[in-house]
Amino acid sequence: xxxxxxxxxxxxxxxxxxxxxxxxxxxxxxxxxxxxxxxxxxxxxxxxxxxxxxxxxxxxxxxxxxxxxxxxxxxxxxxxxxxxxxxxxxxxxxxxxxxxxxxxxxxxxxxxxxxxxxxxxxxxxxxxxxxxxxxxxxxxxxxxxxxxxxxxxxxxxxxxxxxxxxxxxxxxxxxxxxxxxxxxxxxxxxxxxxxxxxxxxxxxxxxxxxxxxxxxxxxxxxxxxxxxxxxxxxxxxxxxxxxxxxxxxxxxxxxxxxxxxxxxxxxxxxxxxxxxxxxxxxxxxxxxxxxx
Amino acid sequence: xxxxxxxxxxxxxxxxxxxxxxxxxxxxxxxxxxxxxxxxxxxxxxxxxxxxxxxxxxxxxxxxxxxxxxxxxxxxxxxxxxxxxxxxxxxxxxxxxxxxxxxxxxxxxxxxxxxxxxxxxxxxxxxxxxxxxxxxxxxxxxxxxxxxxxxxxxxxxxxxxxxxxxxxxxxxxxxxxxxxxxxxxxxxxxxxxxxxxxxxxxxxxxxxxxxxxxxxxxxxxxxxxxxxxxxxxxxxxxxxxxxxxxxxxxxxxxxxxxxxxxxxxxxxxxxxxxxxxxxxxx
Numbered sequence: 001x002x003x004x005x006x007x008x009x010x011x012x013x014x015x016x017x018x019x020x021x022x023x024x025x026x027x028x029x030x031x032x033x034x035x036x037x038x039x040x041x042x043x044x045x046x047x048x049x050x051x052x053x054x055x056x057x058x059x060x061x062x063x064x065x066x067x068x069x070x071x072x073x074x075x076x077x078x079x080x081x082x083x084x085x086x087x088x089x090x091x092x093x094x095x096x097x098x099x100x101x102x103x104x105x106x107x108x109x110x111x112x113x114x115x116x117x118x119x120x121x122x123x124x125x126x127x128x129x130x131x132x133x134x135x136x137x138x139x140x141x142x143x144x145x146x147x148x149x150x151x152x153x154x155x156x157x158x159x160x161x162x163x164x165x166x167x168x169x170x171x172x173x174x175x176x177x178x179x180x181x182x183x184x185x186x187x188x189x190x191x192x193x194x195x196x197x198x199x200x201x202x203x204x205x206x207x208x209x210x211x212x213x214x215x216x217x218x219x220x221x222x223x224x225x226x227x228x229x230x231x232x233x234x235x236x237x238x239x240x241x242x243x244x245x246x247x248x249x250x251x252x253x254x255x256x257x258x259x260x261x262x263x264x265x266x267x268x269x270x271x272x273x274x275x276x277x278x279x280x281x282x283x284x285x286x287x288x289x290x291x292x
Numbered sequence: 293x294x295x296x297x298x299x300x301x302x303x304x305x306x307x308x309x310x311x312x313x314x315x316x317x318x319x320x321x322x323x324x325x326x327x328x329x330x331x332x333x334x335x336x337x338x339x340x341x342x343x344x345x346x347x348x349x350x351x352x353x354x355x356x357x358x359x360x361x362x363x364x365x366x367x368x369x370x371x372x373x374x375x376x377x378x379x380x381x382x383x384x385x386x387x388x389x390x391x392x393x394x395x396x397x398x399x400x401x402x403x404x405x406x407x408x409x410x411x412x413x414x415x416x417x418x419x420x421x422x423x424x425x426x427x428x429x430x431x432x433x434x435x436x437x438x439x440x441x442x443x444x445x446x447x448x449x450x451x452x453x454x455x456x457x458x459x460x461x462x463x464x465x466x467x468x469x470x471x472x473x474x475x476x477x478x479x480x481x482x483x484x485x486x487x488x489x490x491x492x493x494x495x496x497x498x499x500x501x502x503x504x505x506x507x508x509x510x511x512x513x514x515x516x517x518x519x520x521x522x523x524x525x526x527x528x529x530x531x532x533x534x535x536x537x538x539x540x541x542x543x544x545x546x547x548x549x550x551x552x553x554x555x556x557x558x559x560x561x562x563x564x565x566x567x568x569x570x571x572x573x574x
Binding site for chain 1: 402403465466467469470471472473474475476485488489491
């Protein structure tokens with residue numbers, strides 16, 4: 001079976017030569033949710049952007065492959081790649097406010113992709129969006145479609161964006177911290193909604209997050225990232241039962257637990273970070289040698 | 293919530309007041325031959341330096357008095373408005389089109405486009421504007437066209453800088469990224485996604501620029517570098533009024549008030565319009 005998404009040996013640098021991704025490999029099987037965890041700056045969003053082809057101009061992929069259902073994205077001409085990525089993937093963004101154009105109504109923004117990439121007619125796209133809005137439990141789809149983004153609450157906006165992401169039946173969704181910008185009360189509902197829609201359709205999701213609580217709820221597989229390097233990869237259940245890497249264990253101790261609110265949070269141990277830094281320095285040296 | 297409502301009402305007041313003044317002044321200028329009580333060029337030394345209507349020895353029909361050649365001040369102000377509005381609309385529009393287009397490209401595309409445009413703007417802004425205008429008019433010769441060109445050539449940088457900064461901020465927004473993923477071209481995104489969000493600022497600035505154009509035209513008329521001295525201009529009237537300030541203060545004061553109200557209205561109208569157009573503030 002071809003993997004839905006296969007990233008192999010992906011490395012990327014900034015213009016000044018600093019590596020932001022170090023030999024990252026991960027796969028997402030069809031219908032699977034893979035969580036990508038790490039602290040801010042670990043490069044987890046960068047991987048999502050690389051898949052979608054929207055890396056900032058300052059970041060350059062220097063080696064590796066990104067295969068979407070077998071097609072090597074980095075080898076494709078820009079236009080073909082855009083069409084393929086547009087047809088087969090979708091993004092659930094982090095901040096539902098900035099992800100919507102403030103001066104355009106929600107409806108046209110949601111149908112854009114359907115008409116542009118999939119070549120649907122306007123009516124067909126609109127009907128589809130209404131149906132999806134219904135499915136994400138938005139009570140008055142007609143009103144939402146005619147609203148400007150600022151007229152809706154954050155939770156409503158995020159649900160509309162989730163509807164838009166699932167509308168074209170993508171094979172893969174990149175969810176870039178989709179609950180981080182929301183109120184805690186809305187976070188749980190949103191997560192449940194994504195999980196339910198995903199299960200129903202069997203969409204593969206690359207779920208970028210820094211929240212291990214979210215990982216436990218939604219994903220089957222986890223990849224832990226530190227400073228652009230994969231430090232651990234496992235089934236979610238296995239990872240929580242038996243974290244192998246010292247950094248993963250440290251990360252878990254740094255997560256608040258509702259079951260034990262008295263327990264104080266443990267910051268990641270300096271010794272662990274020092275060890276990681278040494279590991280990365282070695283990797284960088286080895287990497288530089290063959291590349292000059 | 294209450295604060296927001298008060299703010300909205302406040303915006304409306306200034307929008308309507310400034311809009312009303314501009315509309316009255318504009319209509320008067322357009323229909324000047326019908327509205328003006330006298331011929332603005334007719335001299336009558338028997339009627340020189342008549343005071344405005346509420347003072348003794350005022351003549352009916354000469355509401356704001358006459359200047360030292362016996363020409364009716366109100367009629368001259370109304371005809372002067374024609375030049376002021378033509379310059380305001382044409383010069384500001386040209387400056388707006390050029391400046392906004394370059395600013396949008398520089399801000400959205402960044403990189404080389406931005407570097408080139410920004411350097412040109414930096415160099416441009418190093419010239420003192422009024423001297424630059426006088427220089428340009430020395431080259432093109434006096435006349436309405438020259439005044440318009442001079443203002444547009446000087447002030448496009450104002451639009452360029454603001455639009456560049458706003459386009460830059462918008463280009464970083466996630467919705468631009470989403471549009472990229474949805475397969476839109478860069479130019480398509482610039483026009484469809486970014487431009488509408490920059491438009492309220494462009495319109496506010498356009499209105500402000502019209503006020504500035506009116507002032508610049510008045511300055512150039514004042515130093516006699518605008519159009520021929522026969523046609524009344526606000527700056528020209530002010531220049532004449534300055535010479536007879538002790539005998540006939542009204543010849544200086546009324547054009548100054550007219551100029552002040554018009555420029556103020558342009559800027560307030562722009563701000564009010566921006567608040568109206570901005571989907572988030574609306």
